[in-house]
Amino acid sequence: MSLLALLAGLLAQHVYPVAVRRRLIAFYGRMSLSVSKRVNAGDRNSGVLAWLALVSMIVGPVALATALAAHVHAVAVWLLDVAFVYATIGFLPTVRTLASVEKALREQGAAVAANLLSLWQGETVDSEDANDVSRLAAEHALREAHYGTFGPLFWFLVLPGPVGLVLYPLALRAARIWGEPAEGEPRDFGWFAARAFYVIDWIPQRLSAFAFAVVGNFEDALYCWRLQAAAWLRPEEGIVLASGAGALGVRLGEPVHAGGAVLARPALGMGEPAREDALASLEGLLWRAFVLWLIVFALAAALHGA
Numbered sequence: 001m002s003l004l005a006l007l008a009g010l011l012a013q014h015v016y017p018v019a020v021r022r023r024l025i026a027f028y029g030r031m032s033l034s035v036s037k038r039v040n041a042g043d044r045n046s047g048v049l050a051w052l053a054l055v056s057m058i059v060g061p062v063a064l065a066t067a068l069a070a071h072v073h074a075v076a077v078w079l080l081d082v083a084f085v086y087a088t089i090g091f092l093p094t095v096r097t098l099a100s101v102e103k104a105l106r107e108q109g110a111a112v113a114a115n116l117l118s119l120w121q122g123e124t125v126d127s128e129d130a131n132d133v134s135r136l137a138a139e140h141a142l143r144e145a146h147y148g149t150f151g152p153l154f155w156f157l158v159l160p161g162p163v164g165l166v167l168y169p170l171a172l173r174a175a176r177i178w179g180e181p182a183e184g185e186p187r188d189f190g191w192f193a194a195r196a197f198y199v200i201d202w203i204p205q206r207l208s209a210f211a212f213a214v215v216g217n218f219e220d221a222l223y224c225w226r227l228q229a230a231a232w233l234r235p236e237e238g239i240v241l242a243s244g245a246g247a248l249g250v251r252l253g254e255p256v257h258a259g260g261a262v263l264a265r266p267a268l269g270m271g272e273p274a275r276e277d278a279l280a281s282l283e284g285l286l287w288r289a290f291v292l293w294l295i296v297f298a299l300a301a302a303l304h305g306a
Contacts, residue, residue, distance in 0.1 A: 216247025
């Protein structure tokens with residue numbers, strides 16, 4: 001049923017490509033800020049309380065709806081799954097936007113591609129160098145593929161109904177918002193949210209990295225994962241990026257222009273620096289990794305039915 005719900009949700013996304021996911025993530029962000037304003041006492045205990053309250057407020061009703069739907073009929077649960085897949089999984093928007101950036105680099109120039117990338121990642125891209133834009137686009141696509149698709153899919157497979165599809169992005173949003181407090185605010189409040197998401201994402205990170213290795217250059221992906229990930233700005237994110245870069249056989253990371261200065265970043269991957277042709281190769285890599293996940297869902301369905 002999960003596989004059929006996943007396919008039906010993606011078909012609905014293809015036919016009706018409405019930006020529901022962005023609005024849903026914005027809602028999670030508003031709820032995180034609202035809970036923080038009411039509970040934040042600047043210590044870890046209040047952070048634990050806030051995280052539990054946030055999860056109870058959002059995930060609790062979804063779990064209740066899933067239980068009620070199961071009580072009604074299995075088809076009701078399936079329809080609920082389809083609705084949340086449609087609203088949550090970001091695979092099709094990711095590959096479409098990646099293709100748009102790659103096309104802009106080929107046909108319209110780096111300035112147009114940089115503007116598209118800025119809109120996509122919600123952060124201004126200062127550089128109009130085609131190689132810089134290509135590297136940043138490839139990094140963001142790998143990041144989005146994991147956080148927007150493969151991470152939620154793991155928890156969709158593990159938890160009942162759409163609970164995992166809600167828990168994963170909610171925990172991510174809380175960790176990001178509470179982990180980056182405003183100037184002068186203590187960081188202790190966001191400690192538990194960051195640790196909770198680290199635990200939630202520990203297995204999905206490694207599964208995403210391993211999937212990239214399986215559908216790409218296996219040895220290089222594992223080599224880069226093992227030796228380069230820990231040096232990245234966010235080591236847990238470096239696992240996905242290093243493996244993806246190694247699987248593609250290109251170099252990501254390295255210094256880029258940001259905020260009028262050059263931001264020093266370690267290199268990820270090996271081979272030539274990523275250029276516009278690497279984005280087309282990356283699109284194929286993401287599709288193959290996604291098909292691998294579909295196979296995992298099919299095997300899980302077969303085991304469940306055995």
